[in-house]
Amino acid sequence: MVKQLRKITLFLFIFHFSLLSHAQDMTSLVQKVKAKLDLVNDYVAEGKMKTDVAFIKAPVGKVKVFFKKPNQFKIKRDNGISILPKGGVSVNMSSLIEMNNYVALSAGDAVIDGSKTKIVKLLPMNEGSEIILTTLYIDESNLLIKKAITTTKENGTYEMEFFYGQYANYSLPDKVIFAFNTKDYKMPKGITLEFDDDMSKDVKEKMKGKKGKVEITYTSYIINKGIDNSIFK
Amino acid sequence: MWTLLQIELYKIFRRPRTYIAFVAITALITIVQLGLKVDGKEYAAFVTADLSNSLQVDGKIINGYFVCYILLQLLLVHVPLLIALIAADMISGEANMGTLRLMITKPISRTEFILAKFFAASIYTILLLIWLAILALFLSMLIFGTDDMFLMKNNYAVQIENADIFWRYAGAFGFACLAMITVAALGFFLSQFAENSIGPIVATMSVIIFFTILSTMSIPIFNLIKPYLFTTHMVAWKEFFDVKVNADNETIKGTIQNPGKLINSSLILVAHIILFVSASIYVFKKKDVLS
Numbered sequence: 001m002v003k004q005l006r007k008i009t010l011f012l013f014i015f016h017f018s019l020l021s022h023a024q025d026m027t028s029l030v031q032k033v034k035a036k037l038d039l040v041n042d043y044v045a046e047g048k049m050k051t052d053v054a055f056i057k058a059p060v061g062k063v064k065v066f067f068k069k070p071n072q073f074k075i076k077r078d079n080g081i082s083i084l085p086k087g088g089v090s091v092n093m094s095s096l097i098e099m100n101n102y103v104a105l106s107a108g109d110a111v112i113d114g115s116k117t118k119i120v121k122l123l124p125m126n127e128g129s130e131i132i133l134t135t136l137y138i139d140e141s142n143l144l145i146k147k148a149i150t151t152t153k154e155n156g157t158y159e160m161e162f163f164y165g166q167y168a169n170y171s172l173p174d175k176v177i178f179a180f181n182t183k184d185y186k187m188p189k190g191i192t193l194e195f196d197d198d199m200s201k202d203v204k205e206k207m208k209g210k211k212g213k214v215e216i217t218y219t220s221y222i223i224n225k226g227i228d229n230s231i232f233k
Numbered sequence: 234m235w236t237l238l239q240i241e242l243y244k245i246f247r248r249p250r251t252y253i254a255f256v257a258i259t260a261l262i263t264i265v266q267l268g269l270k271v272d273g274k275e276y277a278a279f280v281t282a283d284l285s286n287s288l289q290v291d292g293k294i295i296n297g298y299f300v301c302y303i304l305l306q307l308l309l310v311h312v313p314l315l316i317a318l319i320a321a322d323m324i325s326g327e328a329n330m331g332t333l334r335l336m337i338t339k340p341i342s343r344t345e346f347i348l349a350k351f352f353a354a355s356i357y358t359i360l361l362l363i364w365l366a367i368l369a370l371f372l373s374m375l376i377f378g379t380d381d382m383f384l385m386k387n388n389y390a391v392q393i394e395n396a397d398i399f400w401r402y403a404g405a406f407g408f409a410c411l412a413m414i415t416v417a418a419l420g421f422f423l424s425q426f427a428e429n430s431i432g433p434i435v436a437t438m439s440v441i442i443f444f445t446i447l448s449t450m451s452i453p454i455f456n457l458i459k460p461y462l463f464t465t466h467m468v469a470w471k472e473f474f475d476v477k478v479n480a481d482n483e484t485i486k487g488t489i490q491n492p493g494k495l496i497n498s499s500l501i502l503v504a505h506i507i508l509f510v511s512a513s514i515y516v517f518k519k520k521d522v523l524s
Contacts (some may be wrong), residue, residue: 053481
């Protein structure tokens, strides 16, 4: 009996440490990804932004994207209005793993866009953190984040997909797709002053899509050349 | 005909009453522009409040194009009342002064006489709208600058690119001319039936107010008659500010979402103008002028 108990205790002990070491492995992987991201102090990127929200008709516009460590991020549309998900959730990767105090747990493997990835769950230790959970899909061999799903307290769940090309050495994507949840849109007629409502029910239903997407396709990056802080104000 | 038209225009622009509309429009536009210049951000936040639940709109929402749209929404409901002041006075004013009988003793046909008066009222209407365009569009562009237009509709929002807007205003003002000439034609028609100006002016205003209320109320029984009311079609200028999207939900530059509606409304307004003017000619030809 005692022998059996010892065996069970030993098994649990080994199992516990194997789990811990596994979690430790994910932390080190996240740290490696972060270290690669840290190669970029700042960048100015040019690209095209497309906002795809069911109840918004918007054109594709040229944008300039500014980033500066640790988490300053700004999207400016060339002479125009830009529509972005609320909360200013930066469409960049540094914001995903900027937390210092987190637990990184492995959640298996997955294939994203033809690449094998490790699924890593990032849990912030700080209870006051806006982020509740981040799931990262990390291409271990290239240390690139291919996909991220972030659940926040105030602004719902966001999903980001990254597609890499010539700037992969800096962990900078050629294309980012940012998906988010939207709420129903309905404006009172007293504000719009539009009293005729001849839109069919089918079209109205289509306009009630709950998912929105912002897609940025980058054409060029200027990396580590310095950016003035005033741009982010 | 040209001489007749010149005479009628001279008569219109000699009267102080003519300038009331220009002064009223100037005062209204400048007060709205001042308000938006001072508190534009608050207004933009109010307008985009519903959208801000899940999105943030960055950029210069309050710009000259947007301000002009707000002004047109507000003013094109009230401008008909100002037009009625002149158009509904065209025949009844002459009758009131006792000059109508004298006028038709001249060697001109009654049709020519009526058409000259109607064209003069139309020119006044067009000049009023040009003044409106100068203040609401060009002055707003000067004060607020230009940028993309972000419009909130009942069920969706539309963003129109800066370079794709100006022609829409040209079209919208052209359409507004048609709508306001319809009002002028109505006032002109009603002015046949009175020997003082007050009656036709009030009658025109009443018809417009009554029809506008019917056009704006979403009650099923009224929906049946709405397509037959010219006031329903007068607001179709807004169609210029809605764009088509492609399969990827991207706006297509230079398009109008519902051009058919715009053409249909234009034709209905033209039909009303023809109807009112023809009826005016018919009534006036048959009229026993005693004043």
